[in-house]
Structure formats: C-alpha cells, structure tokens
Amino acid sequence: MYFNNSITQYGLVAKLFHWISFIILVIQIPLGFYLVRLDFSDTRITLEEYHVIFGIIIFYLTIIRLFYKLLSKSPKFLNSSFIGQNLIAKLNHFALYVAILTITSSGILKKLYNGETLNFFLFKFKYKMNFDLADKFYDLHIISNYALIVLISLHIFAVLFHKIFLKENILKRMT
Numbered sequence: 001m002y003f004n005n006s007i008t009q010y011g012l013v014a015k016l017f018h019w020i021s022f023i024i025l026v027i028q029i030p031l032g033f034y035l036v037r038l039d040f041s042d043t044r045i046t047l048e049e050y051h052v053i054f055g056i057i058i059f060y061l062t063i064i065r066l067f068y069k070l071l072s073k074s075p076k077f078l079n080s081s082f083i084g085q086n087l088i089a090k091l092n093h094f095a096l097y098v099a100i101l102t103i104t105s106s107g108i109l110k111k112l113y114n115g116e117t118l119n120f121f122l123f124k125f126k127y128k129m130n131f132d133l134a135d136k137f138y139d140l141h142i143i144s145n146y147a148l149i150v151l152i153s154l155h156i157f158a159v160l161f162h163k164i165f166l167k168e169n170i171l172k173r174m175t
C-alpha cells in the first residue's frame with residue numbers, strides 16, 4: 001500500500017483520515033442527540049465535555065485533511081456511467097467537508113458566545129457573551145447535522161449503487 005495517493009487508489013494517509021473521521025462522527029452524532037435529551041446532571045456535563053473534545057479533534061483533523069488534499073494529487077474518478085456522475089461525486093465530497101466544518105465551527109461559536117472558555121488544546125480562548133448569536137449558531141449546529149446525515153446517506157448509497165448496479169467495487173479504492 002502506498003503512503004500517498006496514486007492516480008487509481010487513495011494512499012494510507014487519505015485512508016487514515018477517512019476512517020478515523022468516520023469513527024469519530026459515528027460516535028459524535030448520536031452522542032450529541034443523546035446528550036441534549038438528558039436532564040441536567042453531572043453525566044450530562046461530562047458527556048458534553050467529551051462532545052466538545054471530540055468536536056475540536058474532528059475540526060483540527062478536517063483542516064489538516066483539507067491541507068493534505070490541496071497539497072497532494074487525488075485519484076482520478078472511474079469512467080462515468082452517466083453524464084454528471086463525476087460532478088455529483090465531487091459535489092458530495094465537497095458538501096461533506098463543508099458540513100463538517102460548519103458543524104464544528106458553529107458548535108465552537110455557540111460555546112464562545114455563551115461566554116464559556118474553550119480549550120483548543122494548544123491554547124484556551126474566551127470571547128464576549130452574546131446569547132442571541134449563541135442561539136443562532138446552535139440552530140446552525142442542528143441544521144448542519146441533519147444536512148450531514150443526508151450527505152452521508154447519499155455517500156453510502158453511491159457506494160452501494162456502484163457495487164449493485166454498475167458492478168464496480170469503489171470501496172477498494174478507500175480500503
């Protein structure tokens with residue numbers, strides 16, 4: 001297996017970014033929905049702390065991943081089976097990145113406008129309080145989470161569509 005991407009295959013670095021992000025998101029999305037349904041308690045506070053830590057990890061991971069993507073070549077798409085297929089795939093990937101960055105930055109801004117001090121691992125940061133903006137960013141946090149769920153579903157549907165109808169195993173490019 002190659003370390004970096006080739007024309008036909010994702011390399012080890014891109015695969016690690018993809019599957020580590022996947023594992024964190026599979027925990028983080030249900031954790032978010034679960035914790036907001038809990039009554040106020042120590043458990044809820046602890047779970048929210050974990051939620052914020054995982055959230056900031058995925059925020060950094062996505063930014064580093066995008067830098068890596070910009071600096072390295074991406075594998076070429078397979079030959080299209082219908083017009084616009086590659087464009088749809090590109091749009092799906094682009095929208096997945098946008099959704100993850102919107103969720104993480106809106107979560108961060110919600111906490112900061114609540115007047116809380118956030119630990120970004122390398123430094124701590126506190127900003128001025130503004131509850132109106134905190135509420136708006138929290139609405140964005142929820143909407144972008146639903147958008148991410150739709151985009152992930154389409155993404156997985158595309159992999160299955162390739163396998164079942166086009167008889168192409170694109171999963172092997174990412175495993």
Ligand code: HEM
Pocket residue numbers: 025028029030031032033034035036048051052054055056058059100103104105107108110111118141142145
């Ligand atoms: C990709 C990463 C993230 C995902 C998938 C995610 C997902 C979620 C979800 C699904 C909810 C529940 C929304 C609801 O139904 O009300 C939630 C709540 C929340 N999220 Fe995130 N989140 C992420 C990152 C972050 C980050 C980076 C922060 C802050 C630094 C954050 C702060 C919060 C807060 C404060 C709540 C409300 C918790 C409460 O009411 O106690 N999230 N998140």
Ligand code: HEM
Pocket residue numbers: 018021022025026069074077093094096097152155156159170171172173174
């Ligand atoms: C949290 C869920 C997931 C997210 C956020 C996600 C995100 C992404 C992104 C952003 C890319 C584009 C990589 C790039 O070139 O920059 C990608 C590619 C890919 N993903 Fe996922 N993914 C998820 C889950 C999955 C799952 C469950 C599968 C398998 C069923 C999968 C299979 C693939 C494959 C095969 C590719 C390469 C597509 C190609 O050949 O161009 N992904 N994914």
